[in-house]
Amino acid sequence: YVHACQHTSTCVWVGATKNSQMEVIQIVSECDRKSCNIIEFRDYKLIYKRYASLYFSFCVSVSDNELMYLEIIHLFVELLDRYFESICELDLVFNFHKIFIIIDEMFLAGEIQETSKRTIISRLEEMERVKR
Template sequence: MIKLFLMPLLMVNKQGQTQLPKYCEHVDINKHTLLETEVIKTCLSRSSERDFKLLYRQYAALFIVVGVNDTENEMAVYEFIHNFVEVLDAYFSQVSELDMFNLDKVHIILDKMLLNGCIVETNRTRILAPLLILDKTSES
């Protein structure tokens, strides 16, 4: 089990605009913007003067950033990021910044995959099942 630290997930476009912040630990609302700005600057400049590591992958114009402590398995976190993108791709057909208008559904996916900063589900079928049921009921 992987325990993600401070800010488990942040999606950012190339212009540095936050598309999706997901916090598992409490962070004061006033500090959100400051923390996200620092994280974006750190990723874009690739400097590391933090007490946590920033792991990120770029998919087209979208950066997915995960903050972890020094004891985490980096490869497992990179696999989590890739699995998250595959789940988004399966649901939205093609992951891009333009698909992020359905942030409520992205949060449902993240909530199904993460619980208190721990990865609890990686099976795409089980992750998407609640959304598919929700879509069917909304069509009826």
């Protein structure tokens, strides 16, 4: 599942139970900024990264490439920054539906589908034009 969260627990979740959500928030918020960004979590790996006061995390299979997901988190944050012109907690709260659109452009059936920032942004811009 995907998780984007501010330290105060304003979160956008994809595919996580309430218990898992609370566990992830607790684990990630207790981590030292200098600690490893990859944590064993149940039968999975929890991969997270902090940007200012926002946390972004993925819970992935133990066989998945951790570094790839750290890069995907960075790409996701860059897309959010570009789309929202500097992402903040309020963007997560009031535009969660747009965040899901970005996630849908990046992933298909839980697998990475698109990694081109240019392609994703052009699709988002096209959706905005059609919506007007």
